[in-house]
Amino acid sequence: MxxxxxxxxxxxxxxxxxxxxxxxxxxxxxxAGGNVxxxxxxxGSPTELGDGSTTVIVEEDLFATGxxxxxxxxxxxVGDRVFFGFDSTTLDxxxxxxxxxxxxxxxxxxxxxxxxxxxxxERGTREYNLALGERRATAVKNYLVALGVTPDRLLTxxxxxxxxxxxxxxxTAYAQNRRAVTVINLVN
Amino acid sequence: xxxxxxxxxxxxxxxxxxxxxVRLDITKGVVEPIPIAVSPFAxxxxxxxxxxxxxxxxxxxxxxxxxxxxxxxxxxxxxDPESLRETxxxxxxxxxxxxxxxxxAVSRPAADRLVxxxxxxxxxxxxxxxxxxxxxxxxxxxxxxxxxxxxxxERLTGESGYFDTRIIYVSESGPRTQRVKRLAVMDQDxxxxxxxxxxGQLVLTPQIAPDGRRVAYFVLRTPVPQIMMLDLVTGxxxxxxxxxxxxxxxxxxxxxSVLLLTVARDGNSDIFSFDTATRRTTQLTQSPxxxxxxxxxxxxxxxxxxxxRGGAPxxxxxxxxxxxxxRISFGSGRYGSPAWSPRGDLIAFTKIQGGFFxxxxxxxxxxxxxxxxxSFLDESPxxxxxxxxxxxxxxxxxxxxxxxxxxxxxxxxxxxxPTPLDASDPAWSGLIP
Numbered sequence: 001m002x003x004x005x006x007x008x009x010x011x012x013x014x015x016x017x018x019x020x021x022x023x024x025x026x027x028x029x030x031x032a033g034g035n036v037x038x039x040x041x042x043x044g045s046p047t048e049l050g051d052g053s054t055t056v057i058v059e060e061d062l063f064a065t066g067x068x069x070x071x072x073x074x075x076x077x078v079g080d081r082v083f084f085g086f087d088s089t090t091l092d093x094x095x096x097x098x099x100x101x102x103x104x105x106x107x108x109x110x111x112x113x114x115x116x117x118x119x120x121x122e123r124g125t126r127e128y129n130l131a132l133g134e135r136r137a138t139a140v141k142n143y144l145v146a147l148g149v150t151p152d153r154l155l156t157x158x159x160x161x162x163x164x165x166x167x168x169x170x171x172t173a174y175a176q177n178r179r180a181v182t183v184i185n186l187v188n
Numbered sequence: 189x190x191x192x193x194x195x196x197x198x199x200x201x202x203x204x205x206x207x208x209x210v211r212l213d214i215t216k217g218v219v220e221p222i223p224i225a226v227s228p229f230a231x232x233x234x235x236x237x238x239x240x241x242x243x244x245x246x247x248x249x250x251x252x253x254x255x256x257x258x259x260x261x262x263x264x265x266x267x268d269p270e271s272l273r274e275t276x277x278x279x280x281x282x283x284x285x286x287x288x289x290x291x292x293a294v295s296r297p298a299a300d301r302l303v304x305x306x307x308x309x310x311x312x313x314x315x316x317x318x319x320x321x322x323x324x325x326x327x328x329x330x331x332x333x334x335x336x337x338x339x340x341x342e343r344l345t346g347e348s349g350y351f352d353t354r355i356i357y358v359s360e361s362g363p364r365t366q367r368v369k370r371l372a373v374m375d376q377d378x379x380x381x382x383x384x385x386x387x388g389q390l391v392l393t394p395q396i397a398p399d400g401r402r403v404a405y406f407v408l409r410t411p412v413p414q415i416m417m418l419d420l421v422t423g424x425x426x427x428x429x430x431x432x433x434x435x436x437x438x439x440x441x442x443x444x445s446v447l448l449l450t451v452a453r454d455g456n457s458d459i460f461s462f463d464t465a466t467r468r469t470t471q472l473t474q475s476p477x478x479x480x481x482x483x484x485x486x487x488x489x490x491x492x493x494x495x496x497r498g499g500a501p502x503x504x505x506x507x508x509x510x511x512x513x514x515r516i517s518f519g520s521g522r523y524g525s526p527a528w529s530p531r532g533d534l535i536a537f538t539k540i541q542g543g544f545f546x547x548x549x550x551x552x553x554x555x556x557x558x559x560x561x562x563s564f565l566d567e568s569p570x571x572x573x574x575x576x577x578x579x580x581x582x583x584x585x586x587x588x589x590x591x592x593x594x595x596x597x598x599x600x601x602x603x604x605x606p607t608p609l610d611a612s613d614p615a616w617s618g619l620i621p
Contacts, residue, residue, distance in 0.1 A: 087496075087500070087501075087522075089455075115410070115411075122565065122583075123540065124501070124522070124524065124540070125481065125494070125501075125524030125525045125538050125567050125568070126392065126393065126525075126567065126568060126612075126613070127393065127436065127437045127450070127480050127481045127494070127524070127525055128478065128480055128481065128494060128496075128501055128524050128525075130406075130413075130434070130436050130437075130450075130452070130480075131450065131452055131457035131478040131480045132478065134433075134434060134452040134455065134457065135452075135455045135456075135457075135478065137455075138454055138455030139455065142455070155411060157410060157411065157412075157413065157434075158413070158434060158452065159408065160392075160408075162367065162369075162390060162392070162408060163365065163366075163367075164364055164365055165365060166365075167363065167364040167365050169564075169585040
């Protein structure tokens, strides 16, 4: 699914970016905003737990066009995540291209702030992976800051190996799980 | 939450100086379990006889689970519990090869009170090794059965017991992408299980304080994941302290006054200590690498931890102030989650090598590394308080289950520790005060 991001025409990206009223849509877009990591990690919300339905919807809703400035817009037209090699925090060409688009999007919507969620696969110890996830989230933050995004718009959090997006037990799954996901912070 | 009813305890009699012939040599690599008979305890009526049988059942299960004893089947016993109120007829126990014999009696002096008497006999020398009398509340018999198990274990192995203890761990349920995790605590044999959190927050890596009253654990919550401290008596939970980033991997010092932890900030994880009395935080490592998973030596003077400062994650030790750092793991593979034995002589760890996870042990200077287990995913070793048994997490990719396992430091007697749901991140309490 992910490579499709790259195929989306630049025109669509532009179109979406030019639309108006980003702020109003944020509140009503809560379901789309509740991606895997956000739903799982928010805590203090017991009713969400054990219900995977929202996750699946977001993952498969690839061709919907999110309201400009929304999490959905961000996921579809920008790409909300980058991937890492085993025990690595290096940003490869694909990752940097995604983050370049994220930076542009953040310039486009200067009122938004985001949380960068760092994740690890399960092939390390649980505790080491918490540290590794933090390191990955920071690698993304530092890259965006280097592009000119102000640091106080960029929160980071590590989920370690606790929230895999692919429950598989093979390298294909692990490659999906070694990730940093940028999530738009909802405005209250 | 402590199982009420601590027992009044008095010595009945001691075998005066008679050197026991029945004693297990467990310094050898391979253990030959000692044959022992555990008679149901006698009782004055149906009720006390039922308790007497249940007490014996608990003792049997404990001794069997240690791997150091072979409990002879009750069907083979000739003498009945009532006649065992007197000195046993040893000639009737030698033919079934019982080297040691546990006997006892239960009486009920008041509706809500029990008296349990227990004796441990050396069958071949025909002498009493221990005799104890417990006075307890009527619901306290299970705990006394654990205490009797400890006395028996200690007398026959020469090592301290670990049966009157608890295990705190993380109970898991739900799909792996949205796992629900709850703190849970149970007796070391799985009884008296109860949940400590409701699953609304994702909790990890609980540790129980040496006093048995407090639990430090990690909560993965927004905006900053952090260590919480739960008071088991009041049931109240509060953040351990204020730290400059995500705080995780709590570990108590042997005296319980200080905790070690990791603080992650700006892509760098370092080890800190936190004094619960002064609330002072001290940074112990300064490297730009990942430094995490600290664990105190039982004397509290050294700390073992995990660091990738050398490229891949390896094990290091340092003084409690952060000085005198030494690398102790040199084998191929990746090391993590070290745990210093309460006996001080060994460090348990997770090792990842060739696509497998192992639980291993090495001496504190890194000598004599031995791998005890091998599976798709074994991790997070924790020690029984006598430094002889390790409990750890095992994930099975076929069943997709996560369970607690125990293994003896000899590498023998690997067994599952049953839990109601899936389980991970075990920690073993000390002997209950």
